Amino acid sequence: MSVFTTVAIDEITPFLHRYSLGQLVELKGISAGVTNTNYFVTTTHGKYVLTLFETLRADELPFYVNLMVHLAQHGIAVAAPIANLQHQYIDELNGKPTLIVPCLPGSVAESPTTEQCAQVGEMLAQMHLAAASYTAQMPNPRGPHWWAATAPTLYPLMKPQDAELLAAEVALQAQHQHDTLPTGVIHADLFRDNALMNGEHVGGFIDFYYACTDVLLYDLAITLNDWCVLEDGEIDDERALAMLTAYQSVRPLNPAEIQAWPTLLRAAALRFWVSRLLDFYQPAAGEMTFAKDPSHFQRVILRHAQRCNFWV
Ligand SMILES: Nc1ncnc2c1ncn2[C@@H]1O[C@H](COP(=O)(O)OP(=O)(O)OP(=O)(O)O)[C@@H](O)[C@H]1O
Ligand SMILES: N[C@@H](CCO)C(=O)O
Structure with a gap:
């Protein structure tokens, strides 16, 4: 459930009287999502998504909300925030900060096609x-x-051989600095469930609340690790190549990025291995998360390690 x-x-x-969105026709809670409360709000003007933020405070939201506004202005497929009559994007309802955006077309692609991976890669590069x-900056709260x-903090809770692997991976990443690679604003969590696919096309990217300033190629690695990896951690070469090729058709990678790619794929998997382990072993008080399988990303790292020649 996701109506908290x-x-x-x-x-x-x-609340709707504070906007120019017409009269309420239907209000329906959205069951997907684990962090915030989301409702479909249908009015005489159209269909919208209302988010009540459960953890982020109103003063923490402008970086993300203004980013969505900025990207929408540039034609990127994101839901453009709607301002209220005071020209504020962030409002409040039942003690929670809120945001209203238009309902985007499409649905989550659990088993994406090669063409969908290509479309996501291209849109990511455009983004x-x-x-x-976009001039605002946000350090990555989940970086190295x-x-x-x-x-x-997790090693004592893990099986010794898994803890050893994790420690080795953290040590390996510590040997690599990526200071010279192109940086900018990244989504940082563009998993399949954070994109709505409208047939083969991107209906929209959603859930920008991990967006931050970091290495651009790291964003592609995060995305590829979810869209182009099978349940057993194996890489689907056809989908991966389609995503990489489409990304590079918009933003070609430079030689330093090509060299860093295998390490960044492992860094992207490490970030989610650690966050899933944390959710599993130390769920934050009051947070309603459904712990996703941490060992999935352990397998992804092992696959990448076996295929360190996985090239662009
Ligand atoms: N603009 C939109 N248009 C259509 N559907 C949307 C839109 N925004 C969100 N949704 C729907 O709401 C669901 C939940 O949204 P979201 O994933 O952002 O939830 P969350 O709890 O805020 O984040 P998360 O679960 O990633 O922590 C999505 O899976 C999607 O079905
Ligand atoms: N996309 C993340 C959860 C939200 O950050 C994961 O699958 O672990």
């Missing part, structure tokens, strides 16, 4: 280019400092 804060008809009606003129500090 319920909204009644007599609460949404005065990186469009975000170059975070995993290096977090992993040791």
